[in-house]
Amino acid sequence: MDVQAPSKYVTLISSDGFEFVVLREAAMVSPIVKGMLDPKSQFAEAKHARCVFQEISSIVLDKIVEYFHYWYRYRNSEDVPDMDIPVEICLELLAAADYLGLDHVNLNSK
């Protein structure tokens, strides 16, 4: 963590205005979010710990946030149950996952 000790939580905002408060460490699984919120960077997002995603609806962002916590919870486990993905938003979620850089398997902290 940074010396300025940024908040333990960050806020992610969907296109329709829903705000999700997420544990910072969990959100860091996404390299894109990580880049946006890097305390060393001068992005407005990093200063206020708020990210607005204009392309992601609240339903999809909700699932993404769920994934963040799913990953955070199982990051040190070997045998992990699969997370449920609702079929209806599968494709939207896939596009969003790609956008957020969540398509690489080696997310395990080594």
Added chain:
Amino acid sequence: MVSMVLPTVLPTAKIRVRTSRPLEISLGPRQIRDEADQRRQAVAAQLEDDNSATPGDSTVVEAESSRASRQRSRAVTAENGVSDKKKKEQAKTIAKIKESKAFKKRKRDAGVDSDDDDDIARAIFNERHAPLPGQMDNCEICTKRFTVTPYSVAGPNGGLLCAPCGRQIAKERQGMQPKKKAPRKQTGGIGSRRAHQSRILDGDTGTKSLATLCVQTLAKNVDLADSLGDLPPHLIDKIARIFSKRRLLRTETLPLFVQPNTEVLHIYDGAKISEQDLLGIFQVATKLRRFKARYMVQFKDEVMDYVLSRDIKLESFYLSGANLLSEEKWHEFLEAKGESLKALQVYYTDKHFGNDTVDVIAKNCPNMERLKIEHNQKLTDDGVKGIANISSLLHLGLHLQHSISPEAITPVLSSIGKQLETFSLTIVPKADDSVLQSLHDNCRSLVKLRITESEVMTDEGFAKLFTNWENPPLRILDLQKCRYVSAQQPRHNTHNVGLCDEGFKALMAHSGAKLRDLNVHACRNITREAFEEVFSKDALYPELRHLEISFCEEVTDFIVGSIFRSCPNIKEVNVFGCMKVKDVRVPRGVILVGVPNAQGMVTEGFD
């Protein structure tokens, strides 16, 4: 004498309900039986009661009630007087109930104010007079008549419900209870341990990526998807790959991947694709540049004819298993469309792709960069020599049925070796040290090198190749099964045939810094000392990800541990048949496959 009134109340009250329905006015045998039942029940209720009246009184009242009911059925006009009387009697009963122990208990349990007293009393009143199983009653909700069974459900006001209403109420009540957790599903009817091991072999321990989860969900519900929208190509490729796992690509699902603007089409399993589907692909996707199809048996002459008739310029053409496509059509295709072709990969063609075809390629494909011919039964030494004429070639891969002689390979290397980035010879038992020497002398840009199952290459040859080689370090190297083979004296490798100590040390010294994949499968003459020297405590191979050392007999626990130390980015190590590997702790994030015991790999901190 309040109690005395009790039995009379119920039967007449019931009758009043009944008379309101014209159909049941007439006094049929069923009604008579019902009334008898009700009377019997009333008596039972009375006996239950603490302050029950004398039997004599009750019979008098009963007689009265039955007579009253009969009168009712004949003359409806008499209703008012009787119902007044009933109401009074009911009120008295309820007042009595309010004093009973049961009422007080229920009130205490409910913990309500005196306002609800009446409700509680009425509920008790109704419960006591619920009909017995076997008799008829009117449903409390829909007022239909039904036969009471022991399973009849009590309604919200204490009365009984008919079967359909009862089911509904039961469902509603159940819905309010928390749902039971579904037991954890096991994958494919196999044990969780087996599933876990399978996941390890697939390389995904721990959490899967969100994209992977989505793609898997999608594959499970292919039939629901109409279109993939505008997903980026690498995701579409990912989906296409997972579709091959269960042969999901059919006539119905093909349109997901074939659109008018499709430029890249990868069919990883085309076993269910028909000839018509193939024609459809080339009809719809006019901008197709890269086409890959595995197990595409239906790619026949007719399909090729159609491709030739279309204005499609393919840059990359990958065809596997199309053994019905004749050699003439191959030639026609190469002559007509060869100019744009940059990559040609042909697998399993039986006898339809031979020496002449190579010549046709050399003549008609000036831009050919990548040529792969595998599992081919026709190509011989002459054809291999012909490859030397394809001057633009950067990547070459051969896996032929006829074993190629070194005399055919060396001219190719001396001709185009300088620019070659990939050189792959799979199963070349005759290839000898002259090939290695030729590689050493000619190749300057090689990134990937494969020479497998050579039975005559020697350790000296390998050592020479990698010593002072002007080629930059390799990234991918596969020398599997380059070892000494002898039935008589398998342990006496006097001439150091195959990759042995010196060759192994030389290759790691040359390429270790950049090497990402190393396969020395079954190079069984590499000794323990050589391994220990290569993976010594000062050695560092920062790029090495995959290491295959199966059937290297001398590999021990210590060596595997040293590998983990020397290769900080290692992901997977294969140790099948390394019987001296017994009890090694694997760092987190690394996969050790093929440990020769039932337990499998043991990750640090998990035992």
